[in-house]
Amino acid sequence: MSRNEDSLSARPGWFLKRKSEAIFRQMESMHRLATTEALRSLDHVDLTLKLELVDNIRSNFELTQNRLEEEDPDELDTDARQQFLNIFISVKGAITRELQSNRLDSHLHSTTRNFSPQDSQSVVVLKQPKSCLPELKLPTFRGNYSDWPQFFSMFRTIIDREAELTKVEKLQHLRSCLADAALDTIKSLEIRESNYDKALELLNNRFDNKRLIFQAHIRELFGLESVEGKVATNLRRLTDKFLSHIRALQTLGSIEQLADSLLIHIVMQKLDSTTQNMWEEKVSSNELPTWEGMALFLEKR
Structure with a gap:
């Protein structure tokens, strides 16, 4: 083993750090392959399996990163989680949109059949895709009391009420748009599902005044x-x-x-x-x- 490897292995959580980085690269590879052309070439089953794989990679990363942060608290100050989350959301969003488009195409094709007299009274209702609205971005809340009502209202609308996001993902989003005194209020909380509601409670108790x-x-x-x-x-x-x-x-x-x-x-x-x-x-x-x-x-x- 070289001197550099000896130095690396002496750091707390060095193995978990390398494992976390390997999982991160795995998600980056998924991101490079999740182009519109590549996804359109897959059928419904393949898209579903790819979506499950992305979720499994995220779960493995969360477990590994949690253990790494327990052994090396300095990891709490890095942006590894936020970088991973950004890529994860991009990949999962691309696959989910292609799945929805795939289902819509299937419905459209199924409605081109010849209708029998018994069908004359039926109505086929197709769920229309959402219009292409500009992405809403949360402002950064730094702890100014006058900014709190507007910030929290936007956060609840964009993140808190989003059913497809897990509480871990919501907590990640919350941390990413806080800074200074606001971030200090919840910085000590570990990234885990049970701490999302606790983080909102701490912020409300301090700034909803x-x-x-x-x-x-x-x-x-x-x-x-x-x-x-x-x-x-x-x-x-x-x-x-x-x-x-x-x-x-x-x-x-x-x-x-x-x-x-x-x-x-x-x-x-x-x-x-x-x-x-x-x-x-x-x-x-x-x-x-x-x-x-x-x-x-x-x-x-």
Whole structure:
């Protein structure tokens, strides 16, 4: 054994690392062969078997990568899983689309037969393929409270409600579109099915906070740069930004609630840090605070 091989074998999980890379290359090979022309040359049975093979390769990779990360935690910081998932989705999507097209063609051919009088009352309904819409892409959520409602709504629509995705795949998608403080919230969770719901719970508990979302919008709203001297070039952009914050605030509560929250936000800036912390501990994260509650708190304080 050479010195390089000795050095490699001394690393934790070196065998699992090589096995993971071999499985990755296997999926890459499937990807190269999954061209439109090649798939169209296969019949329904061959396509079904190829789809099963792709799923088996993914299962083997998940098992191997999980064991590798347990032995070598540094693997958690690599993008090996995301790269594999991207290729897997591309291959499985291509095969699935060809299977659906294959079934549709079979139905179309079967409806060209001569109809008997008994068939005259029947109606053949074919499921039309989806139109070619542009692919929806999730934005990156970094932990800004004002971005959370829109991000989570899009994630639920595109990923969470997709029945064909496993929870492991959904968790992979979730991790791939998080960064900074948002990613730190769930980074310690292993990639496994049982941790998907846990990840959503952790993110909701931290970022689905109406009061902090409101404060984030207010800070951004009043932190807009001056338009003095830049009216011609910046007024439209600043107006759009201003209106977007106003629309976002309107989704959090009524005019009265927003007015109370704005007044509370202004008063909070004048309070000492101890009083601010006491107020933060007192109020609910799921509802906007009222001025009546703030006034009562200040009187007691």
